[in-house]
Amino acid sequence: xxxxxxxxxxxxxxxxxxxxxxxxxxxxxxxxxxxxxxxxxxxxxxxxxxxxxxxxxxxxxxxxxxxxxxxxxxxxxxxxxxxxxxxxxxxxxxxxxxxxxxxxxxxxxxxxxxxxxxxxxxxxxxxxxxxxxxxxxxxxxxxxxxxxxxxxxxxxxxxxxxxxxxxxxxxxxxxxxxxxxxxxxxxxxxxxxxxxxxxxxxxxxxxxxxxxxxxxxxxxxxxxxxxxxxxxxxxxxxxxxxxxxxxxxxxxxxxxxxxxxxxxxxxxxxxxxxxxxxxxxxxxxxxxxxxxxxxxxxxxxxxxxxxxxxxxxxxxxxxxxxxxxxxxxxxxxxxxxxxxxxxxxxxxxxxxxxxx
Numbered sequence: 001x002x003x004x005x006x007x008x009x010x011x012x013x014x015x016x017x018x019x020x021x022x023x024x025x026x027x028x029x030x031x032x033x034x035x036x037x038x039x040x041x042x043x044x045x046x047x048x049x050x051x052x053x054x055x056x057x058x059x060x061x062x063x064x065x066x067x068x069x070x071x072x073x074x075x076x077x078x079x080x081x082x083x084x085x086x087x088x089x090x091x092x093x094x095x096x097x098x099x100x101x102x103x104x105x106x107x108x109x110x111x112x113x114x115x116x117x118x119x120x121x122x123x124x125x126x127x128x129x130x131x132x133x134x135x136x137x138x139x140x141x142x143x144x145x146x147x148x149x150x151x152x153x154x155x156x157x158x159x160x161x162x163x164x165x166x167x168x169x170x171x172x173x174x175x176x177x178x179x180x181x182x183x184x185x186x187x188x189x190x191x192x193x194x195x196x197x198x199x200x201x202x203x204x205x206x207x208x209x210x211x212x213x214x215x216x217x218x219x220x221x222x223x224x225x226x227x228x229x230x231x232x233x234x235x236x237x238x239x240x241x242x243x244x245x246x247x248x249x250x251x252x253x254x255x256x257x258x259x260x261x262x263x264x265x266x267x268x269x270x271x272x273x274x275x276x277x278x279x280x281x282x283x284x285x286x287x288x289x290x291x292x293x294x295x296x297x298x299x300x301x302x303x304x305x306x307x308x309x310x311x312x313x314x315x316x317x318x319x320x321x322x323x324x325x326x327x328x329x330x331x332x333x334x335x336x337x338x339x340x341x342x343x344x345x346x347x348x349x350x351x352x353x354x355x356x
Contacts, residue, residue: 017107022063024099031057032084035070040078095342097152104148105135106304113303121307135305136252157185157248159340160278160347165193167332167349168276170243173198177241179265180233180249181205184213187226190245202227204238233261237268244269247278251301252309255320262324269354275326277352280311280345281333292336296344317350326352 001009026032034049035041043061047054061079064070071082084092109116109124116123125131129145131138139146170176173196178186181203190201201222203213207230217223229238234257237244244265250258265275283291293311301310312320318328330351339346 019063020099020102022060023067023069024096024103026060026064027096027099029060031061032081035079035081039080040073040076042077042079046079091340091342094155094340097155098342098344100148101152104144106300109304110299113299116303116307119307122304123307124303134307156345159343161186161189161247162193163334163347164247164278164349165189167330168194168245168351169274170194170196170199172196174200174242175240176201176243176245177229177238177268178203179237179244179246179261181213183209184216184226184228186245186247187213188216188220188222191222191225200225200227202229202238202241204229204231204233206230206232233264235264237264239268241268241273243274243276245276245278250277250279250317251311252306254308257308258320259324262321262326266325266354271354271356273354274329275321275352275354277317277321277350279317279348279350281314281317281348282311283346284313284315292343293345311345314348317348321350321352325354327355328352 029052030050031046034046038045038049041049043054043058046052046061047057050057061070061072064084065072065079065082068083069081070084071080072078073080108128109122112123112127121132122134125133125135125138129138129142131141135145135149139149170190176187176190176194176199178190178201181187182205184203187201187203191199203209203226205213205228210228210230213228214223217226217228231238246261246265250261253261262275269275280293280297282293285291286294297310302308314331314333318331321328328350331348333348334346336346
């Protein structure tokens with residue numbers, strides 16, 4: 001890479017936050033909706049529609065015109081949708097949900113990214129919210145964080161979970177443990193998507209989540225097949241299960257904690273018992289085109305979510321499972337061409353069995 005190309009790369013990073021805020025504001029102010037209602041509207045008309053000065057509207061619209069999201073007619077002074085006119089609403093809504101997640105849960109906290117890396121905690125949460133902990137605890141106390149985070153996570157789970165279960169073998173009548181299964185949604189999905197005579201699914205998580213989980217089981221008509229065990233995965237994992245499922249969890253932790261979790265899972269299983277893990281992955285060669293996760297997740301996990309953790313390379317995840325006494329039996333990675341172009345994580349399912 002030449003010095004000029006290197007400086008051009010720096011320029012991309014310099015303007016990143018400004019571009020993000022400019023585009024999102026066009027949606028938040030209602031400018032895009034106004035153009036759907038009245039194609040060809042001028043800056044004056046758009047300003048009247050959204051309650052802003054036309055000078056300011058015009059400033060904001062230069063960027064989406066440059067990017068091809070909008071079109072501008074110099075002869076009439078009117079704006080209209082360009083690429084945005086062809087984007088399905090479902091796809092646009094998904095992208096906007098994620099942009100809201102970035103705004104609400106990341107922009108302020110990332111001011112303290114360097115401090116968070118040194119401290120191993122999310123310093124920004126303490127500075128801006130007075131919360132000494134991680135994002136997953138903070139969402140319970142702060143509505144703005146909870147609404148933004150939960151909406152984005154639910155959308156991601158709805159996309160990924162069916163793919164996960166398509167790539168996991170759950171034999172008929174198996175006893176399944178959903179590790180760190182929160183309030184039971186994973187157990188419910190497991191039973192519904194893998195139903196068979198005698199199949200039982202147990203959520204394992206902190207004791208305070210039991211009542212909500214049991215209520216969810218009853219509300220979804222699976223109380224006969226789903227149950228809850230309270231405990232701490234860092235202390236021990238309950239025995240008596242054929243399969244342990246771990247989804248959306250290992251990524252929260254650094255290597256030492258992940259190994260501790262996997263060692264406890266290994267202890268709980270009989271020889272031949274199965275563990276299936278859903279994790280986002282980095283390409284082993286992060287210079288490959290589809291290494292999209294590295295653009296987002298290091299900063300998110302270290303500076304906004306946990307102060308630790310993050311996706312790992314596929315070889316790293318496999319190595320950690322083998323280090324903890326498992327033999328890999330199947331690895332399935334999402335096809336980048338088969339997921340939405342705006343999706344950031346490239347997910348993988350790693351299945352392994354306990355060896356003697």
